[in-house]
Amino acid sequence: MTLLRRNWPIGHADILIAMGGAFLAAAVLARVGARIGLPTIPLFILAGILLGPHTPGIVIVSDPHDMEMLSALGLVLLLFYLGLEFHMDDLKAGGRRMALAGGMYLALNIGAGLGFGFALGWGTSEALVLAGVLGISSSAIVTKVLVDTGRLGNPETRPILGIIVVEDIFLALYLAALQPVLSGASSLGAAVLDGGKAFAFLLLLALAARFGTRVVGRLVATKDDELLVISFLGAAVFVAGVSEWFGVADAIGAFMVGLMLGSTASGTRIRTLVHPLRDAFGAIFFFAFGLSIDPGDLPTVLWPVLAAVSLTLVMNVLAGLGAAQVYGFGAGPAANISTTLLARGEFALILATMAAAAGLDDRLSPFIAGYVLVLAVLGPLTASASGGWAGAPTGWVGSVHGRVRARRGWSRSSPRP
Template identity: 30%
Template structure:
């Protein structure tokens, strides 16, 4: 008998138990992640009724792959451009919530007598909320279109990226066992540098390669290539001192900017779900009921901290970002739970061997409790706001609303703000590329030529000359590149007030360029050589050849921007939804003070109002909403008039407040109540009938024969044969005559009622034939 590896048996057990438990959780409408964790408990060492996992070492390896593919998938859904579009409201809310809740988590761990590492990782576990639980609750309550939901979605996006960075910091602290501010600050700068560098190089190279190789990229090759890129970036991230999860997330976010992002996401989804299931099951295997009972008090404390702290500081962050009191309360009560990242952070701590095992049952207990409380928190957020506004905050409500309205007036983007961002973008991005070139030549090129050239001076001269060739375009950009915005030209022409500050900025950037060149040469040779080469050689060289260098830089920049916008441009070319969504965001930002926003809703297939004129619907008068556009396939009708009609599958932009939307939603989603018969396809057949002169159908038209009504719509006439002439699908006005042979399709039993009518067939007419077709 062939030997079967224990890993195969373990996988069979994990997947079968996971499937049955998740079916149950779907039935009771609970998150699947919680179901996987319960399944892990069933196959773990603390549950003896079914076999347990044996090959734990390989299962842990599969679980680590699960984390990698979960983060890779998250990156595919994320993209850095999506983060830039989130906006100030969500960013401020997320940062305030994470800072305060994480701090409370750390101090709570210290008060409970835990070690410093346990307290730090508890802080990381509390940093994010659960996207899965929130989306499920929003769907069940039908409030995804409400204005506060948009802020919640933005906060979740910002939380994801911050928790990824926290994981890197936690792993660094865990490995070095150092908590000095200088070490953490260096890690932050190092992390920011490599993130920007990977993103710039990835966007510059990968979309171009995919575009050139697309004709050879079938689904199999694309899947293999995507997974290879993911694991390759995982290796690179670990080599430079970061976590594997960060590498997977970065590569996913790079691929998210390509035109093949959706296809890659579709192809890798089964792999993510397979290995992700193993990961969450492995989390459940660590659950010890005795430990959960032993740590019941910490579970209760952390649960109260999670619900109370996340509500309080999420609402505070929303208020400080300029949200009205009602929306701030709704945002806060929506965020009051811990997310799937809590298990990933805990798994990271265990894999590094720096935290106690009791953190897992605590995380599971808190997750289970907050999973059940979240829908009720969201459901009763509005009544809770009404109570707050009426009792505790009655005297403060007007001041809070006044502050929210005032912040909207400050959201205008002044010219100096735009210009300053452009200068920062030019200097930071090009400086990162220059430092990357410096590191490449310092640690790769220079050691390579040391054994081939005897003279140290010649070595350094060759290294500097070779390094300056790729560095010249980016040095030129730091010193001479003009901001690409209309504000720059307008402010430069305003000599009275703006020219002097602009001149000061230009002088500062030249000094930065000089320092970069000096640093560049100093790291490659010596300080003495740097001082003698920077000013008299390098800068005059860049100035003399600035025209050619400018052309080269503009080509590099144009290629990068083209790759960066490739996916977005392809979507805009496919339809107008990209530009439309952008315009919607602009309009909504202007209407923030009015508590109004635009929601795009799809007309149901059987809408009762389909085909009617907008003026006849009276929606504006009845609900106070306004139809601002109708998107029909690739065409958009802006500000439709009363004579326009709505058709099934139309996407309609509705402008209104949350209250107006809630009242209007029922009318918009109303559909015709169509009665469906329960006839099985096996019962459908085709029969022929000859009509005799005494048959009750003779002399009646098809429309007035009552044939369809008498058979409950289960029999129809599909053909009539008369005097050798065959009529397929005859008109309803056709009158039956004696001798006609009619062809009926429908329910076999109801057709036989027509066939067996005593006057249907003559005595010598053969018995009813077998059906000519068993199904249609």
């Protein structure tokens, strides 16, 4: 070991310790969560906070940037798996309702976020950032919640995934439009060009997923599991990187690769083989997410955070009820939609980084960190509990949904006309 270590660059051992410690911390807390009935996501985030540089005690990762690549890989694998579960037939059959439910969700949450930003009085650019922070769900947390709660086969999962797809498409266009505003660029042409490139690449991915499945299936087809893992992992990571070049979130690129491969003859094997990779690196994503949060900054923005969380809860309930009406679902699925989409995460942190680089209000970064932390914990907890209280006759979602259906002349048991 000594001979080997003489050739290692300085800091190599520290990075390995950080990586190993992150995996072990995630494993220990996952076991604790399983015993006490808590979802793993908030525990992984808590591990990152406690073992990171912003809290006293043991620090296994002094620089959160050391975990960036592993974190990015975790996000790619989570969204790749989501694509595997979201078949092309679902997309083709429910495109209109998917767009309607997703548009409704964005209109309610983006609109509320923009109004909240102006109400705080922090500035127009800050309000635009807050619109995105409050408006877009965390694809990674939504995927993990669906997996942990065993709801991938539920009927309401289709609109949930559809809303995520619509959000990711909007996300690419929103980032392209927001970047010149934050950087102070006066060229409308540059913003239109960036948005056009992102949209063109998204269209290319959609066409490949629609018409290229057979060709892709032949390229990855092999009886050797090792070669299959290398093939699908390489494709997901490569397309995610190319997506970044074109101003599209790496997550949506990985999602589209999963969408293509899930419809091939190898799709079932790929879903089985990707499970351990998804779980391991997904845990690191949430651990790294916790590393970026400094609890000491949170008290300064406590009241705005609580107000924003309350606003998001209300908007998500309304959006969940709206999506349930579009798809003809009852109170239980409406509650599942509302709570599963509640968490905010990676996109909000990207916006926080952009806001800091643009020199916007100093309160933005701690506000976003606190808001994301609360919803990253609250979202999985409420999603796990939603089955119990949503279906009860006196449950608040059931009560609201019942009044809506009664007003329209529907019974609880009758299907939507």
